[in-house]
Amino acid sequence: MNKKFNVPRGTSDILPKEVFTWEYVEKEARQLLRNYGYNEIRTPIFEKSELFVRSVGQTSDIVQKQMLNLSFQGFVEKYQFDEIGLDSGDVFKKLIENGWAEKISPTQIRLKSYLFEGKVIGEMKKVFEDDEVLDKILFPQYYTSLSLRPEGTASIVRAYIQNNFDRLERLSKFFYIGPMFRGERPQKGRLRQFHQIGAEAIGPESCSPYLDAEIIALSVAILKALGLSDFNLKLNSLGDEEDKENFSKYLKKELKPVSGNFCSNCQRRYRLNVLRVLDCNNKDCQAIVDGLDIHDAHLSDKSREYFKEVCGALDRLKVSYEIFPKLVRGLDYYTHTVFEISAPSLGSQDALGAGGRYSNLVSQLGGPDVDAVGFALGIERILLAMPKGDVEAGKLNVFIIALDEKSFLKAFALLHQLRDADVSGDMSYRISSMKSQMRLANKKGAGHVIILGEAEMQKGEVTIKNMESGDQAVESINNIKTIKNIILNQ
Numbered sequence: 303m304n305k306k307f308n309v310p311r312g313t314s315d316i317l318p319k320e321v322f323t324w325e326y327v328e329k330e331a332r333q334l335l336r337n338y339g340y341n342e343i344r345t346p347i348f349e350k351s352e353l354f355v356r357s358v359g360q361t362s363d364i365v366q367k368q369m370l371n372l373s374f375q376g377f378v379e380k381y382q383f384d385e386i387g388l389d390s391g392d393v394f395k396k397l398i399e400n401g402w403a404e405k406i407s408p409t410q411i412r413l414k415s416y417l418f419e420g421k422v423i424g425e426m427k428k429v430f431e432d433d434e435v436l437d438k439i440l441f442p443q444y445y446t447s448l449s450l451r452p453e454g455t456a457s458i459v460r461a462y463i464q465n466n467f468d469r470l471e472r473l474s475k476f477f478y479i480g481p482m483f484r485g486e487r488p489q490k491g492r493l494r495q496f497h498q499i500g501a502e503a504i505g506p507e508s509c510s511p512y513l514d515a516e517i518i519a520l521s522v523a524i525l526k527a528l529g530l531s532d533f534n535l536k537l538n539s540l541g542d543e544e545d546k547e548n549f550s551k552y553l554k555k556e557l558k559p560v561s562g563n564f565c566s567n568c569q570r571r572y573r574l575n576v577l578r579v580l581d582c583n584n585k586d587c588q589a590i591v592d593g594l595d596i597h598d599a600h601l602s603d604k605s606r607e608y609f610k611e612v613c614g615a616l617d618r619l620k621v622s623y624e625i626f627p628k629l630v631r632g633l634d635y636y637t638h639t640v641f642e643i644s645a646p647s648l649g650s651q652d653a654l655g656a657g658g659r660y661s662n663l664v665s666q667l668g669g670p671d672v673d674a675v676g677f678a679l680g681i682e683r684i685l686l687a688m689p690k691g692d693v694e695a696g697k698l699n700v701f702i703i704a705l706d707e708k709s710f711l712k713a714f715a716l717l718h719q720l721r722d723a724d725v726s727g728d729m730s731y732r733i734s735s736m737k738s739q740m741r742l743a744n745k746k747g748a749g750h751v752i753i754l755g756e757a758e759m760q761k762g763e764v765t766i767k768n769m770e771s772g773d774q775a776v777e778s779i780n781n782i783k784t785i786k787n788i789i790l791n792q
């Protein structure tokens with residue numbers, strides 16, 4: 303027997319009966335996003351990997367472990383240095399001069415990400431003073447390859463810059479709905495291909511606490527419109543880059559005596575991006591973090607004032623939230639406001655969505671010095687948390703029943719005339735008994751059936767039956783307008 307294929311792990315088919323619910327979610331979300339003045343943008347599903355490395359952050363879990371890379375191994379090996387604009391001769395000469403050639407082969411340099419973690423990196427840094435050159439050697443795959451998008455913000459900021467939106471308008475408001483990809487270990491609510499609804503407000507006039515509040519209120523409004531009520535909104539402010547730096551310093555100091563007790567992931571996080579330790583799901587790490595006295599001491603007066611205004615605006619909009627000083631978010635680009643919405647009913651993967659402000663990302667990616675704020679909601683998680691009512695499946699207006707070969711051609715032509723007149727309809731392409739075709743019409747949820755048999759053919763008429771009331775009407779087969787009227791209105 304020939305081999306059967308299944309979907310790759312962590313992905314799933316969205317079957318026709320489920321698509322109605324998806325369409326409903328997307329329709330409600332689109333409507334609200336447009337009501338709030340956001341316009342849809344569609345960016346490619348893959349981008350240069352470097353875009354994600356530079357935005358989401360080198361030390362983030364996404365870049366470290368989850369990027370689905372499209373590099374062609376042979377190509378990367380052969381051309382890695384040419385592609386990234388480095389002279390391979392120079393690179394190796396430097397390595398040889400510094401005694402690295404014996405220690406490590408070029409292939410190891412490319413493959414061993416442990417270099418990035420260990421002390422080796424410090425020594426490498428002495429050889430290559432420029433961090434970017436070092437990155438290119440250690441992570442050539444990110445500089446030469448493409449990756450499936452793990453999230454939406456980076457692509458939208460790239461599109462904002464590439465299309466010079468800052469010259470067109472003072473504030474650009476985008477939304478997107480589409481698939482994202484992360485090489486995670488699949489489990490309930492955690493997939494390798496999942497879908498997000500997201501919005502971003504970017505531009506010279508995007509730095510307003512009212513816009514933070516709008517973004518948060520909008521994500522809450524979408525969830526409510528979809529019938530969700532049992533969720534919590536956690537809110538925090540990281541402050542600006544300097545405040546974040548202070549926060550990191552404080553954590554480094556406080557956590558130093560206990561850093562040896564962290565999980566291996568957090569040992570690395572402690573060294574490279576200590577804020578992320580607050581994000582860890584490991585119980586021991588959480589217990590350590592719970593013992594810390596974390597409040598808003600790292601915030602400057604200006605940042606504190608900004609956050610107060612965000613909270614005030616949310617109060618005005620009657621959006622309930624809880625200030626959660628340990629909330630940091632897993633992506634590097636956030637500054638100031640960060641938020642997360644979770645549904646306790648979802649168990650361990652309880653995050654419905656999240657977002658925040660990112661003041662420096664646009665300029666970091668080569669764009670103008672403008673602020674931005676946004677959110678992303680996970681559609682699969684929303685579907686898990688949504689009340690389990692039936693979303694009305696798409697119903698056919700009419701099902702045409704041809705009772706013999708002769709009627710079939712007429713029925714087939716009539717079906718197409720009706721479809722052209724905006725009536726949804728279908729028929730069976732195999733002639734069978736009236737009873738079995740009626741069963742099919744019922745299964746498809748047809749509102750009406752049109753019956754065409756020998757008697758109807760002789761008179762040039764059709765019988766139209768309302769499937770709910772059983773009422774029947776007879777009409778001339780050529781009178782499409784009246785037939786349509788009966789089907790749609792009676």
Ligand code: AMP
Nearest residue numbers: 491492493496653654655656678680683
């Ligand atoms: P993040 O970009 O990680 O903040 O994700 C935003 C939202 O997308 C999360 O709150 C989840 O609802 C959803 N999400 C993120 N990763 C996954 C995944 N692997 N599988 C399903 N949903 C996800």
